[in-house]
Amino acid sequence: MAFLTCLALLTGCGKQSAPTSNSAHPLPPSPLVAQCEPGQPGGRLVLALSGSPRTFNPRFAVDGAADSITRLLFSSLVRWDWAKQEAGPGLAESWSVAPDQKTWTFRLRAGVRWSDGQPFKADDVVFTWNQIIYKPEFNHPEFNRMTSDLFRIGGRNFAVSMVDDLTVRVATPEVFAPLLEFFGAVAILPRHALAAAVKEKRFPAAYSSATRPDQIIGCGPYRV
Numbered sequence: 001m002a003f004l005t006c007l008a009l010l011t012g013c014g015k016q017s018a019p020t021s022n023s024a025h026p027l028p029p030s031p032l033v034a035q036c037e038p039g040q041p042g043g044r045l046v047l048a049l050s051g052s053p054r055t056f057n058p059r060f061a062v063d064g065a066a067d068s069i070t071r072l073l074f075s076s077l078v079r080w081d082w083a084k085q086e087a088g089p090g091l092a093e094s095w096s097v098a099p100d101q102k103t104w105t106f107r108l109r110a111g112v113r114w115s116d117g118q119p120f121k122a123d124d125v126v127f128t129w130n131q132i133i134y135k136p137e138f139n140h141p142e143f144n145r146m147t148s149d150l151f152r153i154g155g156r157n158f159a160v161s162m163v164d165d166l167t168v169r170v171a172t173p174e175v176f177a178p179l180l181e182f183f184g185a186v187a188i189l190p191r192h193a194l195a196a197a198v199k200e201k202r203f204p205a206a207y208s209s210a211t212r213p214d215q216i217i218g219c220g221p222y223r224v
Contacts, residue, residue, distance in 0.1 A: 045072070045222055056216050056224065057207040058187040059132060060140045070187065073218035077106055077125070077168075078184025087180040091120065091188060091219070092168075101175045106184075108166040114190050115216075115223045122162040127191035129160040131198050138203045150182045158183065193217040 053066040061070045078095075081088040092106040112120040132138045133147060134157050151158055159171040170183065193215075197206040207216050213224040 053209055055208055056211060057204075058189070059138060059143055060204065062140050062142050069224075071220070072222040073216065073220045073224065074187035074189070075218075075220045076185050076187055077108075078180050080181070080185070087184060090184070091125075092184070095180070095184075102172045104170045104172075104179060105163070106168045106170070108168065110166060112219060114193070114219050116193070116214075118190065118192050118217075120188075120190075120219050121165045122168045123165070124188055124191045125168045126160055126162045127195065127198075128186070128189045129158070131191075131195075132189060132203065133186065135198075137201070138198065188219070190217045190219070 047068060049065040049068060051063070051065050053061075053069050054063050055061055055066050056070060056073065058070040058074050061067045076090050077092040078087045079090040080086075089109070091109055091112060093109040095104060095106045097104050106125075108120070108122060108125075114120060133143075133151065136144050139147065153173040153176065156173040158173075158176075159169075161169050161171075163169050170179070172179065176183075194203065194206055194217075197203045216224050
């Protein structure tokens with residue numbers, strides 16, 4: 001059973017203003033915004049879900065329960081900043097794009113470790129894309145359709161390669177403007193923990209609901 005606990009969202013409410021026209025509802029002049037201190041490691045998060053997760057494998061997490069949990073267990077290169085409405089650092093601390101707008105370079109955050117203590121490296125990113133995402137047999141059909149729509153151009157895959165342990169290069173066949181929002185948002189998986197399952201064609205069964213919690217290796221903010 002997965003023990004992750006009910007997430008309570010605390011939202012700030014501004015003073016109510018007089019009704020305005022239906023065309024616009026601007027914030028009051030001095031909106032009240034909730035502020036909070038950085039979180040502390042430890043503790044327990046419990047999620048109230050509508051059903052049991054069918055898997056903890058993000059490439060097969062298409063039911064609501066599995067999706068809710070895997071989003072907490074794994075991280076992506078880029079995180080969407082909802083306040084600023086723009087891409088922000090995730091596992092990648094920075095990135096740049098060449099003048100041709102087709103070659104992207106991601107600089108990974110140093111010191112990140114998987115939940116079993118192994119270091120997170122560029123090799124994990126390359127493994128996730130080249131050995132899993134671009135292999136149809138290792139993805140749910142819904143994700144294969146997404147890969148075809150978003151991560152191939154003219155039938156050609158994005159070229160994902162390692163420059164060094166903390167640098168990844170991505171070359172797209174043509175200019176792909178929303179690369180950060182889509183490519184950057186994909187959960188990265190641990191090569192050291194899953195390479196054998198990929199080699200032996202066991203990956204679809206990896207991180208199943210029957211997997212022992214300590215064997216579900218991720219680098220998100222939580223672990224099972």
